[in-house]
Each structure stands twice: as structure tokens, then as C-alpha cells.
Amino acid sequence: MPQPHLLSILNEGVLTLTIERPEALNALNSRVIAELAQAIDAAQTNAAAHVIILTGSGSKAFVAGADIKEFADFDAPKGKELARLGQESLFNRIERSAKPVIAAINGFALGGGLELALASHVRIASDTAKMGLPEVSLGVIPGYGGTQRLPQIVGKGKAMEMILTARMIGAEDALACGLVNQVVALEDLLPAADKMARSMMKNSPKALQTAIQAILAGYEDGINGFEAEITCFGASFETEDFKEGTQAFIEKRKPQFPGK
Ligand code: CAA
Numbered sequence: 001m002p003q004p005h006l007l008s009i010l011n012e013g014v015l016t017l018t019i020e021r022p023e024a025l026n027a028l029n030s031r032v033i034a035e036l037a038q039a040i041d042a043a044q045t046n047a048a049a050h051v052i053i054l055t056g057s058g059s060k061a062f063v064a065g066a067d068i069k070e071f072a073d074f075d076a077p078k079g080k081e082l083a084r085l086g087q088e089s090l091f092n093r094i095e096r097s098a099k100p101v102i103a104a105i106n107g108f109a110l111g112g113g114l115e116l117a118l119a120s121h122v123r124i125a126s127d128t129a130k131m132g133l134p135e136v137s138l139g140v141i142p143g144y145g146g147t148q149r150l151p152q153i154v155g156k157g158k159a160m161e162m163i164l165t166a167r168m169i170g171a172e173d174a175l176a177c178g179l180v181n182q183v184v185a186l187e188d189l190l191p192a193a194d195k196m197a198r199s200m201m202k203n204s205p206k207a208l209q210t211a212i213q214a215i216l217a218g219y220e221d222g223i224n225g226f227e228a229e230i231t232c233f234g235a236s237f238e239t240e241d242f243k244e245g246t247q248a249f250i251e252k253r254k255p256q257f258p259g260k
Helices: 030-044 076-095 112-119 146-154 156-165 171-176 186-201 205-217 225-236 240-250
Strands: 006-011 014-019 051-056 061-063 101-105 108-110 122-126 130-132 182-184
Touching (some): 030 076, 051 112, 061 112, 108 112, 112 130, 122 171, 171 182
Parallel strands (some): 061 108, 108 130
Antiparallel strands (some): 006 014
């Protein structure tokens, strides 16, 4: 039985998924993609998991990209299939996760590795992290959503620069351009991600899910984000979480949201 490439630890509501392939700097081969997709799926129906943290094993890499050795002899149809499968089975599912996903970037986050962080809802980097989309240096382009999500997060100009130069940037530059939300020392990375997870977790799980849905709506073709917000806002009034949240405010106590 081969060793799994994913370590999954649930601690008081926070599910930490660690990619365990240090010999290849945690590169995403088809097994890692499948194990991660399965874990993200399972988390959606796991009532004990409220926030997900994604990180890489060791202190060198978060994820150094898609596995170059795995796709080196692919032709166009296989390349297309690789991107489609990866996007549909994993990256889109992370972005659409009903439970917030925090990327804890502990080193190199390159190519598919940075795309994994971009699909997450929030990114925290160690001060040792290096990030980039170096695909054009290999004669390909980003295929796990990088050409779309990087400009959404840092703006078109900075995304053009990063993708066309293929250069890596350090954590402080990533913070300055909004690529990451926070930078901390490596030893403080998981505690910082855990702290952020817990500040999300004290809120209504249903409202977190709906907020993610409304934010993403604005990035979908043919959907009016403001209309989506109105619909999502209205739907919130029908939830138990809304009744509990508002009642708790009026009674000057902490809310006890259902399912927690
Ligand atoms: N795929 C497969 N193996 C990888 C890998 C990757 N993306 N990145 C690193 N590795 C492997 C190396 O081949 C090496 O294995 P061996 O010991 O068996 O030779 C091991 O990990 C350690 O790597 P290095 O010896 O290269 O370590 P380094 O410290 O000298 O360099 C690095 C570190 C700068 C991150 C370098 O490994 C590197 O440039 N990696 C590739 C980064 C990259 O181009 N990523 C984009 C991939 S394409 C992609 O992601 C497409 C997409 O969007 C879908």
C-alpha cells in the first residue's frame, strides 16, 4: 500500500491538510490532486470541520508546481485534459468550498502551487516564501486557473508582469501587491493561520458559506454580483443562524450557532 501524500489533522474545528511529498518539493502529481480533491469534498460534509488550512510539508516548499516529470511527454489533448481535470476536480472546488480555505505558504509556491494558494480564500505567507508563475519558462502557461485568478487578486498589470517575466517574488513584495494577506516568521505560520481560522469560525457557518458564494458570483460570466448579493442577503433571513445571531446581539450574549 503506497504512503498517502496528504496528512489530515482535525483540531477543534480546524482541518489542516498538509501535502506530503517533500522529495519533489510537494509537486502536484495526479495522486496529490486526487487525495486533495477527496479531502476537500469530505470536509464539506464533515460537521466537525469549520475552516480548512492548506500547507506543505517541510520548510522549503508549499508546492513547487504541477509535477513537470508527469506531463513532460504530453500532447495537446492530454495537456488540455490535465488543466480541465485539475481545475474542475480541485481548484474550482477549493474556491467554491462552503468552508473557508486558508493557504499557509511555507516556502516555494510556484506554478500550480501558487494557483492552489490563489484558489484558497485567504493567503498567509512565511517570510521565507517565494511565489511565482514560472510556466512560460517551461514553454507552457499556467493551467490551473493562474491567468484568471492572479489578475483578480493583484490586478492585470502586476499579473502580466509576474506571468510574462516568470520571476518569483518574496513575501514582502507579495504583501505589498495584495497577493498575500499576511506575512509572518516561518515558525509563526501555522499559529497565524490557526488564529485567522478561529476568528472566522466564531461567525455563522451559514453566513460564511453565503458570503463566499456572493463574492464569487461577481467573477462569474453573465452573473450580476449585486443581484446575487441581494438574493443571498435575503436568503440569510430565513436561516437559524440569523435568528440566533440577532437574538444573541439583543440579549447581549455570544451566539451559539447551530451545528457548532
Ligand atoms: N515537478 C516535479 N518535480 C519537482 C518540481 C516540479 N514542479 N519542483 C521540484 N521538483 C523536484 C526536483 O526535480 C528535484 O528532484 P530530484 O532530487 O529527483 O532531482 C527535487 O524536487 C528538489 O528540487 P531542486 O533540486 O530543483 O531544488 P532547488 O532548491 O535547486 O530548486 C526550485 C527549487 C527553484 C523550486 C526548483 O525545484 C524549481 O524550479 N522547480 C520547478 C518550479 C516550476 O517550474 N513550477 C511550475 C510547474 S508547471 C505548472 O505548475 C503548470 C500548471 O500551471 C498546471
